[in-house]
Amino acid sequence: MVELDYGCALGDVREQWERIENDLRRAHERLLEDKEAGVIGFLDLPFGNTKNVKELVQKKRSFTDELVLIGIGGSSLGAECAVCSLGKAQGFYVMDNVDPDKTVKVLKTIDPERTCFTVISKSGSTTETIANFMAVHPVIKSKEQLVIITDPERGFLRSYAQNNGIDTLPVPPNVPGRFSVLSPVGLFPMAYMGVDVDKVLEGAKKALELCMIEKLEDNPAWIITALHYLHLLNGKNIAVMMPYAERLSLFVSWWRQLWAESLGKEGKGQTPVKAIGTVDQHSQIQLYNDGPKDKIITLMVVEDMEDDIALAPLSEEFSHLAGKTLSQVLKASYQGTAGALVKNGVPVLVVKLSRLDEEHLGSLFIIYECATALLGYLLGINPFDQPGVEEGKRLTHGILGRKGYEEKAQEAMDIAKRCTSSSLRML
Amino acid sequence: MVELDYGCALGDVREQWERIENDLRRAHERLLEDKEAGVIGFLDLPFGNTKNVKELVQKKRSFTDELVLIGIGGSSLGAECAVCSLGKAQGFYVMDNVDPDKTVKVLKTIDPERTCFTVISKSGSTTETIANFMAVHPVIKSKEQLVIITDPERGFLRSYAQNNGIDTLPVPPNVPGRFSVLSPVGLFPMAYMGVDVDKVLEGAKKALELCMIEKLEDNPAWIITALHYLHLLNGKNIAVMMPYAERLSLFVSWWRQLWAESLGKEGKGQTPVKAIGTVDQHSQIQLYNDGPKDKIITLMVVEDMEDDIALAPLSEEFSHLAGKTLSQVLKASYQGTAGALVKNGVPVLVVKLSRLDEEHLGSLFIIYECATALLGYLLGINPFDQPGVEEGKRLTHGILGRKGYEEKAQEAMDIAKRCTSSSLRML
Structure with missing residues (x-):
């Protein structure tokens, strides 16, 4: 009820x-x-076929016991919610934040040879997700331990998976991350952890x-x-x-x-x-x-x-x-x-x-x-976009020295200077 | 810095x-x-003597390894913050909520014979704290494992401690729970878990x-x-x-x-x-x-x-x-x-x-x-009181059948009826 x-x-x-x-x-x-026009896809997800997801779980489960989900926001919250609220969290770890405390704690806890690493990013290039992937991939023993869930055609993770023969599942292009819990984004980690995804x-x-x-x-x-x-x-x-x-x-x-x-x-x-x-x-x-x-x-x-x-x-x-x-x-x-x-x-x-x-x-x-x-x-707004997160990303790229973002680096420094222009040192 | x-x-x-x-x-x-008048006490806490706290920790540490803190709100958040943010949380458990899932999980994890149970409530009668104490006290083997932190003179927990010879520490009466982190409320659990309370x-x-x-x-x-x-x-x-x-x-x-x-x-x-x-x-x-x-x-x-x-x-x-x-x-x-x-x-x-x-x-x-x-x-308000939480407590007492709150039981039922007067059963 x-x-x-x-x-x-x-x-x-x-x-x-x-x-x-x-x-x-x-x-x-x-x-x-909008659904009929194919612009929004989340209403179709309840009718999806879970066969691919369950077969991939079976394959990975045959030689791994634990799951590390590398993803943030819409790529992690749905699965984390289902797995934890249904009491299946034993052996389930999320690397969302780029906080070394969190990432290192997970690395110290898992047996890397018996772990399935699932990297999830719709765009295929989310900074935190790629950074955590870069932090952990030296401990991944074989590509068989990896699953990548991303756009079916585009983005870095898609081409990386193709070039390296890594198992993948698709994020439907017309479903934003925060609406994707009933797509493979949520269903694969859930099914791996023993959640009955058909139910x-x-x-x-x-x-x-x-x-x-x-x-x-x-x-x-x-x-x-x-x-x-x-x-x-x-x-x-x-x-x-x-x-x-x-x-x-x-x-x-x-x-x-x-x-x-x-x-x-x-x-x-x-x-x-x-x-x-x-x-x-x-x-x-x-x-x-x-x-x-x-x-x-x-x-x-x-x-x-x-x-x-x-x-x-x-x-x-x-x-x-x-x-x-x-x-x-x-x-x-x-x-x-x-x-x-x-x-x-x-x-x-x-x-x-x-x-x-x-x-x-x-x-x-x-x-x-x-x-x-x-x-x-x-x-009167579009509930499916998120234009207000882009500028922060651009400034971050600039600070991290990404090519093409040199002006943003300067802008970020100028703002930081303004913020410290009034400052009190306390201790 | x-x-x-x-x-x-x-x-x-x-x-x-x-x-x-x-x-x-x-x-x-x-x-x-207000400080001079003795009405508010939190400004005095940084100058407190930690000797009693540290001696009691030493005594309890001689035969226990883990701490269960039974307390909620101002009785738990300060210690929990310090212990966890300073990376000392191994063997530290908080029973704040009366959610059986949480309480049972803690009981399944600890070794009850090697655990120090610390019950904290300023009033000495917080419903959740008493309920969790009632849920766990059958597993407590000896009164030596207990510490009670409460008002120095008044309330149920104070008289319970006196009647049963349980070690106690005081909550200063002029310090509301949410301002008490630097009193024994916060300092005892911190010191037990290895936080340097003098620092x-x-x-x-x-x-x-x-x-x-x-x-x-x-x-x-x-x-x-x-x-x-x-x-x-x-x-x-x-x-x-x-x-x-x-x-x-x-x-x-x-x-x-x-x-x-x-x-x-x-x-x-x-x-x-x-x-x-x-x-x-x-x-x-x-x-x-x-x-x-x-x-x-x-x-x-x-x-x-x-x-x-x-x-x-x-x-x-x-x-x-x-x-x-x-x-x-x-x-x-x-x-x-x-x-x-x-x-x-x-x-x-x-x-x-x-x-x-x-x-x-x-x-x-x-x-x-x-x-x-x-x-x-x-x-223009009094930052040290919390009058807006009382009515909810009274209604809860009524629902739980506490003597003297019979009218509140009726009132709560009437409101519940109003809330379900418009209702949709979905599944």
């Missing part, structure tokens, strides 16, 4: 809610047109059917889109997602990229914030309850938690806890927190999962992807 | 900057008055001297306060902290509580957002560069990184990376990103550390605590 409770999410946008359905219909039609796609397919219903109350993506859109217009420039389940932590990281990178452009967008219940009750809830009314909050709760543990009696003062399980305390905390937020006039949307499994996760992926795309159309 | 570069942080508040010093001086005087306090002392200088350009806390205050008045309701060092990830978690819980009240406050470079260049930077101008961003960078790794040549196309180290790529990415943000008119403050060690971390703790307190005074 996946349920969306939004009776406490409307707040002061109830009136606009009654009138939003036509706007959603137009955005929806635009989405279908992930099955859940996505079922949810996608709902996302095609042209009626607000019956379409989960429309509901999520409408609520965030109306509250954003009403000044809520922050969207919090707060699961009461540590395992969903990486789902929020995945969503956070989707939301920020798809919608944050042309001066528009809504800043996604990650919070975890109950931990952030002791960190952020004071602000959410009593601070500015600038947020819409999604709480997530999982009904059946594995490995629950009962509380032994300790003292009369806490007799109300004795005999309860830890997850009962967790759920009561979610209800108490939700109640206080509602009393304080904060719009609260609740996503309830009966349990955390492949199907449910697959459904969440596609619902949030549809909601993000629709919200982009409503805002 | 700790350096604060703010030449690119003024943006459109340059004019107000020239006039802010008197306001800061008044806030500063208020801080000193942490030494760094804090040195930085505190600077925070007492009544001149804007010479006082790091004043600079941080002024920038965040002026930009907040100017509509920037979001403060991002983005270290280019995975190890500082938990420093941001610590700061995030300090900022949100101290300042988010009476409709005021600024939402802290955690980001990590370079990972979030591929997730949040599109939004930061090209989305709404609602943010002030602090970048952090560490100059000397341990365990660096050189990049082996891979291809002519990436010859500019060959021979460089991973941390050089990391730093170039920080510079490129900072440059793009500055070009886009985003205010960027840079905190530079020569290296990540005890002294530097101690200095950051006290500087940000001072800045938070001052900003609270400027905003």
